[in-house]
Amino acid sequence: MSIFVETQRDTASRARCGKLLLGRGEVPTPAFMPVGTAASIKGVEAETLEHFGYRLLLCNTYHLALRPGAELIAQLGGLHRFMGWEGNILTDSGGYQVFSLAALRKITEQGVTFRSHLDGSLVELTPERAVEIQRALGSDIMMALDVCPPHDACPEEQLRACRLTTAWAERCLAARERMGGGLLFGIIQGGTNLEMRRRHLEQIAALPFAGLALGGLSVGEDTSSMYRVLEDIGPLMDPGRPHYLMGVGRMADILQAVSCGIDMFDCVLPTRNGRHGQLFTWEGEINIRKATFQSDDRSPVEGCRCPTCRRYSRAYLRHLFQAGEMLGPRLATLHNLFFFAEFMAEIRHQIASGNFTPWAKALLSKYPSSSISSTQSN
């Protein structure tokens, strides 16, 4: 049985609305997942995320496996109970962090060994172990272990990554069966090489994954290269399963990806940029630390109904950042998470009302810095 129901489709693009049918409640799509790296969305209680309308978070297997440990979390009743979150949780496989954070990693057919960035201890991550950890955490959606090469990897390395990712995908599925089930998404690699992407999509889509994810994008390549992949691959992805673009969170990128049929996103952008004083608005980002806000009594983002904008001024937020007060990062993060929830709700509304494509085009024209590809696939 599919976990995805498509409810509306845009006529002028591949954008679509739908819902994920998950164990802890339905999730309307397109959906954005805030990232709770170490079982916490930095500075924000689970309760607040519920109020903002989030029904699905992402947590990082790599971080949790190293600290406090997956088995400890299992013993404490699982990740949901541990972090006080009653909605759904998607966990990544840990692979991405192994490739970006860990030292001395060594990839073999068997899996990947690396040294923990915390204490230098040697850790082995295999497809089987990745599933075992995610099951111990109690994830609602588990990700298969993949190999994510750098964006400038040579074709041979990209090809090897695809080959290993497919082999590991099959082992993840087998492990999942042995261990008693659970939802597992497969990951498609292939860099920005369209031919390789297509072939890898075919391999992964042929496997009984509950969802299909695009990995290895937004890892440093040109925006236009990523858009080319999305436009080429999006239409080829099985419409009966949810499509997840990993690690993407820029507003322009989300709009572009939605128009190519992507249903799910995750990114640290609203939280990390918030901690640095960046506030998201419909017109782009503003940096609240700027001197011009020193005596600006207006709401941080005028018209915004978030807890921050309803109560505090630009001058106050700027002051908090200047004074190094932890309330500053928190208030900015709250605004950004509220804004992203609104942004995704508006995308769904525009798709449902048949107006997504002109609306998205008008919005994109406000972001001069983003290089929007002119060829829109549909």
Place this chain on the structure above:
Amino acid sequence: MSIFVETQRDTASRARCGKLLLGRGEVPTPAFMPVGTAASIKGVEAETLEHFGYRLLLCNTYHLALRPGAELIAQLGGLHRFMGWEGNILTDSGGYQVFSLAALRKITEQGVTFRSHLDGSLVELTPERAVEIQRALGSDIMMALDVCPPHDACPEEQLRACRLTTAWAERCLAARERMGGGLLFGIIQGGTNLEMRRRHLEQIAALPFAGLALGGLSVGEDTSSMYRVLEDIGPLMDPGRPHYLMGVGRMADILQAVSCGIDMFDCVLPTRNGRHGQLFTWEGEINIRKATFQSDDRSPVEGCRCPTCRRYSRAYLRHLFQAGEMLGPRLATLHNLFFFAEFMAEIRHQIASGNFTPWAKALLSKYPSSSISSTQSN
């Protein structure tokens, strides 16, 4: 007209209940004021403090005058609007921070000059300027500028501090009149010398202050010396005005001071210790970072109804601190502020029901580390 109404009095001690009649609502006493140094209770929104029942906060004139500046705050509509707080605000005079933080301070009859700890600029603080700044901030209760010597100052220095504090007190009152009013509290110095304290109390109490504060305590002296001062001076303080013990916040000290007739307290303890993982309980403090809590699924403080204890476990809180997650300091601070509000409410309840003295004694016996003086004045 007095701003203080005494509503109940303990029969076995000088403990009393009352209320402060302030511009932004009544404040039941004995009351604890959380400290919002730079116009923010670290990591906590004003709204949350209201929910916890706080009606009066303390903010630091010294910090706000240096950054962002009192005149800027005035231009932005005052401190309440600036920080989004609808309750009352007491501001200190800035004197204490000048003595504890600033470099190169020089005290003359005129006032005190010092170098800002932020940028080294030379600043002059006079009694008149202290009132002017606090009026610009829009404080509900202003404090007169005093001289707060170190606890081990020689008698000559203590005497000079008393003499200057009295002279400055008169100038503060005169400045307040010229500038158009506002509530002003006077500060009593004299270190741990009972004779000097009594004489200074007489001088300050003779002036038309709305409230009387004890300064220069909890600055490093023995606890027993502080208790001796409280027991000696408490009964001599004008019962028609509120009595404020500055900078005190240990639970044992609050109980002891309440039994001597103190009505108001402020301290960074619940917030600062919270940021270091210390949680207050009825049985004393626990450090949530301890290894023993690693797999402890119980509520941080069992039976506590605060937002932290209702939703999260000891194991989770410990994990947040171990992982350096900012949610850890926030959740611990929330618990402590909730607890302090409950602690003060329980003190008021016990006084009102005539049971304060035995209740306080029983509670104090649980804190073996606190040196409780055996002679209770009443």
